[in-house]
Amino acid sequence: MKKYLTMFLIMLILSGCVEKEILDDVNLITSTGFDLVEEDKIKGSAVINTYIKDQPVNDYVITGESKLSRDILDNMQKKSPDPLVLGKIEIVVFGEQLANKGISDLVDTLQRDAAIGERLLLAVSKGEAQSVLESKFENQGASNFISNLILHNKLNRDLPRTNLHLFLYQFYSKGQDPYLPYIKKNEQTGGVAIDGLALFDDKKVVGSISNDQLLFFKVLADQYTKGVYTLDLPENNNSAGIKSIASSRKLRVISLEPLKVEVKVKIEGYIQEYTGKRITPEVIKEVEQVFEQKMKNEINSLFTYFKELKIDPVGIGDQIRSQSREFTIENWRERIPELTVDIKPDVIISESGVIE
Incomplete structure (x- = not known):
């Protein structure tokens, strides 16, 4: 009995040592985008949801640039009134130019972050990722809209299964290459839609498959x-x-x-x-x-x-x-x-x- 009591007390003490984050005191990043702005510099865009009682979800985007992917979030922190936290991120969008050059370093950074789950959705945008994340999403917000768009077309239509876990499996496999959904912003309506698949050879996009x-x-x-x-x-x-x-x-x-x-x-x-x-x-x-x-x-x-x-x-x-x-x-x-x-x-x- 004393043994179990001792173990309980140790667990109780250790749980008090865990760093806590109060939701009202942090900004939860729900989706991010990465774009190539120069030959060796990447721009990151983080979507943060703001909630007001009896009001639709409102998004705002914070950006940061760096040559190293690990420094992008630190640069974003300097523009945020509250700490930025990745615990609720649902989707990451890679801009077309960046995907054509290669995204292996960014994907490696994502898999090493303990706050990010393996079911994280990935996509490649036609054009800039920031532009897609700033599209019109009615009352849903960017993260919910794009995630539901991909999941719905995966479960009920023709889009094959994709997420961070599957991408990494295909990436490291010698007998299969990865692919990700293409999403495209309609410049006239401001909406976003599935636009086929991006095909990778190793770390970069080399081809595509149409919706048909x-x-x-x-x-x-x-x-x-x-x-x-x-x-x-x-x-x-x-x-x-x-x-x-x-x-x-x-x-x-x-x-x-x-x-x-x-x-x-x-x-x-x-x-x-x-x-x-x-x-x-x-x-x-x-x-x-x-x-x-x-x-x-x-x-x-x-x-x-x-x-x-x-x-x-x-x-x-x-x-x-x-x-x-x-x-x-x-x-x-x-x-x-x-x-x-x-x-x-x-x-x-x-x-x-x-x-x-």
Whole structure:
């Protein structure tokens, strides 16, 4: 009994030694942005929320510049009336110019900060990150709006999963390259929207995927999608909206010399909307065949693009290594261009939606 009492007293004393931060006495940073302002200088933008009773959330932005990422927050502190704290940060946005040069040092700084969780969202902005964070977000504030924008499109649409933890895993992996969502500010309306994916080779952006290609990429990268795709049917000049409810992908190594793999992609869904008069079995069959051919063409186009850039955002290298002990991952990037991928699509339309 004395042993447990002693342990309790020690814990009580130690808890009193922990540095406390009263919320009313600090400024909680909810989102940040980083932009390249000179060849060797970075500008950081921190969004701070202010709350007034019965009033919408109000954002204000504090900026700081430095050649070292670790000094940016210190420079921001000099402009803040209260201490800046990163404990509530939800998203970090990297400006396009900075992302094209490289963000590995900044990401390394983020992962070393104990106040930042692994589920922190990351994104690349078209244009300056500060401009995106200063957009019009109605009553939500920048952090809530952009975070919800990414999470909603990840869970219910075609955006693949991304966060700090996944980015770091892909970054340090020798058999996969990272990717992050692109977000773009509409200069006319002031709003912000998803604008495809930024593709990295090692530490910098080298390519991109458009919104129209996201569904096909997510099938490869996530093996599951709830996306919607509009399909043109050439036989009757109608269109069908396909809602995917499940998908899977299986990869099989055919040979290492020459390097060849088979990728089976299966999507099950239903026709959510159809411009024709009636959805018949013949229409469903046509939709399946046209969608299979579309998938094959689009996925082949993606792999051709990846081979040109010598990148592997899908993680083919990791999967080949898991199936073959003879495969050498160290020279995978140099072997990417010689990869042959045989796509085997399978589309099953299980329902025709509520229209029928």
